[in-house]
Amino acid sequence: MKNIFLTICLLVLGFASKAQDFNKYEKGSFIKGKDSIYYRILFPENFNPAEKYPVVFFLHGSGERGNDNEKQLTHGGALFLKEDVRKNFPAIIVFPQCPANDFWANINNSKYESGKRKISFVEGGEPTKAMHALVGMVKDFLKKPFVNKEQLYVGGLSMGGMGTFELLRRKRNTFAAAISICGGDNTNNIKKYQKVPLWIFHGAKDDIVDPAFSMAIAERLKTVGDEVKFTLYPNANHNSWDSTFAEPELLPWLFSHKK
Template sequence: MKKVLSFAAIFLIIGSCFAQDFGVYQRNEFKSDKGILPYRIFFPDNFDATKEYPILFFLHGAGERGNNNESQLVHGASLFIKKEIHTKYPAIVVLPQCPATDYWSNVNVVTDQAGKRDFQFKKEGPPTDALHMVIGLIEQTLKNYPIKKDQVYVGGLSMGGMGTFELVRRIPNTFAAAFAICGGANVETAPKLTNTDWWIFHGAKDQVVPVELSQAMNTALKNAGANVKLTIYPEDGHDSWTSAFAEPDFMDWLFSKRKK
């Protein structure tokens, strides 16, 4: 009985810490004819509506899909609200949550008998409903809040990394910089991504999303004339976002960028 109580107490403490840490992210919803997109939004300390702020949109991975407006905070959200980060770079941060049955990127994922995945990215065609709503959310946010239009950023991991490439392609004159962690895209779309500076991350031992996808996009972006850098972690698997978020100059790099 004591052990049961002990475990219960631990879970209560964990839940309390989660709520305390991420309670600064306000709950909200974006509604459109495509559905409802839950999202969280963070405003820096002493937010002043008469001043303009940089803004970061972050797209989560497939494992955080749903409608609880909470799971999307699992990876990355704690970094963006670190005191030393938002004190040095006061910015608005927005984290939408993709519905469980949808995907950020317009891609077909085919798995062979050996379990290997083939990602077939569509070069053209309409966005998924989820990405369509993200675009609407971005337009609404940039209109309704005091935003430095030359400091709009986007990034994501895994499914969100794929969504980041596609989002920049669909609204190419919006973002000063973007980061894609263990993502990928159709290399033929690279010429449409050159107005944004890029940092691409991937784990060399990734068994979920092949590292070759990031390597191919890095090459395609360079050939198209984009400002891009690639970081491959030799010992990382799919969880390369842990290493990426630990990069000492990650936030410095991001907030130093201004739209061309």
């Protein structure tokens, strides 16, 4: 009984510690016309508004949608709070949140008769309401005096991995590099972001988003793109972001790129 009580106390302290850390991400919003999007933002330690900093936009998956301006930090939020990361890569980190009834990317999402999820990606097309607001938010950040326009990055997982590809093509010539985790896109859209250095990740056993989507993009980009890296985790299912965040070269690779 004593051991159970101790375990519960440790779990509670662990959750409280994480919540306290996430409080370092300040709450923000972008509202203009019909566009509105809420986000959490982490400034570098000893932030000086007179200096210019790299900016990373990170797009969450479908499970973190909502209007609480909190859930989007579930996956990836802790990575940028690590002491060594904050020390070695002083940057502004932005986690926008997609509303519950929307989607970052413009996709057709249905199910096969078997009940398995069926995903197809739109070639071109109009942006979703969430993506339209996100594009507006990125444009707004570009106007801020403390933003280094030569070092803007985007990354995301699952729905956010799909959104990463879409944001790249809707904000061409904006990002210095990008990462996509267990995402996908219509391969006919590749030409719009083929010059952006990309590192694509996927789990070989993913039964939510077919790894073939990432494979197809990587293979096409290798023939026409400037720089593409592809990592397939043989034993990972959909949560390949755990392995991705543990990659020692992930952030050094990302921040090494400049426009």
